[in-house]
Amino acid sequence: GQNIDQPTEMTATEGAIVQINCTYQTSGFNGLFWYQQHAGEAPTFLSYNVLDGLEEKGRFSSFLSRSKGYSYLLLKELQMKDSASYLCAVMDSNYQLIWGAGTKLIIKP
């Protein structure tokens, strides 16, 4: 079966750095996506990785290792507004998105 694993919840301090991991087992691979979802709101697209390595976008970076079936989302200089759930999704060989359950990130002052 296809599976996306990510921690259920993480806590970090304002101004710090946090790394949210995602491991996947899917039928084929056509890219990995990270989304942010604030409570009660719609998910919004954050990043896309299809090749191994690090993609940086401001305070957010996303890393991919296809051989290990592993990705992480790195958030720097954490702000209170970063409190949200972060969803990892993989596009499989049929170009369908397989979603993880999400990681709820709690930022403390």
Added chain:
Amino acid sequence: IAGITQAPTSQILAAGRRMTLRCTQDMRHNAMYWYRQDLGLGLRLIHYSNTAGTTGKGEVPDGYSVSRANTDDFPLTLASAVPSQTSVYFCASSDSSGGPTGELFFGEGSRLTVL
């Protein structure tokens, strides 16, 4: 403002009733999707449409139907609602004119409670 509009935003429904969730987009995206989101589970695809006039079944299609008469509208119908269909429903779209993409644009969601 361009985007996706869903209606209603919230609804309480008696079991056995028929319900249609509406979804309209103004971005001229060719692909549209319906997901349900339940606590502790990832988003699960109900139905999708790659282009107007075509639809396909996702991971959890039973009890739901969709239609895609034009580019902008993609309604989801529950023919006879059951309590297990209590969930938050998200409509999404993507511009797949250049090929499949996982960059989806989501509506604000419809919270449905079936009693």
